[in-house]
Amino acid sequence: MRMKKVDIIGGGIAGLALAARLDPGTFEVTVYEQRPELPAVGTTLAMWPRAQRALSDIGILGAVRSHGSIITAGALRDPSGQALLAIEGEGLVGIARPELLRLLDTAVPASVGRVVRRVDDIPxxxxxxxxxxxxxxxVRRNHWGRRSAARPTPFLAVRGVVPSAPASGDVGEYWGRGEIFGLAPAVGGTNWYASFRSDLGPESVxxxxxxxxxxxxxxxxxxxxxxxxxxATPGNSLAQRIWTTPPMTRYARENVVLAGDACHAMxxxxxxxACEALIDAVTLGTLLNELPRExxxxxxxxxxxLRxxxxxxVSSLMGNVALAEGMQPLRDGLLKRIGKRVARASAQG
Incomplete structure (x- = not known):
């Protein structure tokens, strides 16, 4: 049987997961990635249950759990650290992005071709x-047109991992006036992130x-x-403008398909x-293994x-609430009332 040639443009989470999932006996796969090596710096990603099932399908869930950390609970907090609303995280696994990429890379069959270069003209x-x-x-720009171009938000994302571990009473997300700051445990320290309006960028920060x-x-x-x-230092931190993609109603056209942030950056x-990129890749790979292309x-x-x-x-709406500049007192008051009601309900069983 003639092998079916699949070109994957991008060797990030979605690209590597798809390369790992496609049947090497059916597909001749080539991954194009401009980055010559895996990144050394990256923050912790929370793997939700459906993403964990995708990792299991690839065969690396056990490795992710052994190299990651269990995410338990935190809180939405005001800038002083006072808890406004408790957040449960039961069942989530945290894994550093570089470590996840490394594990995905190990799952890619040796038969998959690798091309290290920037792709401007699609094969x-x-x-x-x-x-x-x-x-x-x-790929999206070439096949979906100019209207599909990514859109920069007014917000900057600054994040990293520092050596000291956080106290349990400090874990959570701190909501201020037009800014948020998050703290979470990570393997070897604390994963942190901040987001606020900034004129830095948008291309390079x-x-x-x-x-x-x-x-x-x-x-x-x-x-x-x-x-x-x-x-936090420049060596253990990252900074970039937050970009999003516009609404899309189709991720596949003829013999071209999109996955991950290429079609639903949020x-x-x-x-x-990251979770949805994994699910995209495993869903697409499984379908291609089992069904005719169309x-x-x-x-x-x-x-x-749709999902x-x-x-x-929803992510955009959540961001608008978290980063609101003119409704902070009302927002925080509502969160406190919700938190008290949840606490009373939990105490009553």
Whole structure:
């Protein structure tokens, strides 16, 4: 049987997961990735149950759990650290992005070809071309047109991992006026992230400048936040503008299909971007292994478009609430009342 040529543009989470899932006896797979090596710095990603099932299908869930951490609980907090609303995280596994990429890379069959270069012109001889090339996807731009171009938000994301572990009473997300700051345990320390309006970027952001701006923005936050920012350096931190994709109604056209941030890049407020990229890849790979191409792509559209577009919208709405600048007292008061009601309900069984 003649092998079916699949070109995967992008060797991130979605691209590697798809390469790992496709049947090497059926598909001749090539992954194109401009990055010559896996990143050394990256924050912790929360793997929700459906993403964990996707990792199990690839065969690396056990390794992810052994190299990750269990996420238990935290709270939404005001800048001083006072808890407004408890958040349960039962069943979630945290894994550093570089470690997840490394484990996905080990699951890719040796038969998969690797091309290290930036792709500006899409190879045209493939049985299937997969755009797994992120929010500024070349594949999406070439096949869905200019209206599909990514859109920068007004917000900067600054994040990293520092060596000291957080106290349980400090874990959570701190909501201020037009800014948020998050603290969570990670293997070997504390995973932290901040988001706020900024003029830095949008294309390239200097990490040292972003850290200086972050320290200024959060100078009056709790001692725990200040201690983390003291340990943050350009070497253990990342900074970038948050970009999103516009609404999409189809992720596949003819012999081209999109996965991950290439089709549903969302703000990070739900913590679901990496999870949905994994689910995209495993869903698509399974369908291609079992069905003719046209049927597989049509089913992929039905399974993934509505769900991921809903998450994209909800994440944006959540971000608007968290980063609100004019309704902070009302917002925090509502969160406190919700928290008290949840606590009373839990005490009553």
């Amino acid at each position: 045209g001889d493939a049985w299937l071309t997969v755009g797994a090339d992120g929010v500024n996807s070349i 200097d990490v040292a400048e972003a850290l200086e701006s972050t320290r200024g923005r959060y100078a009056n936050y709790s001692e725990a936040v200040g201690e983390v920012l003291k340990q 703000t990070p407020n739900l913590g679901r971007g 049927e597989a792509l049509a089913t992929y559209n039905r399974k993934r478009v 991921t577009q809903q998450l994209r919208i």
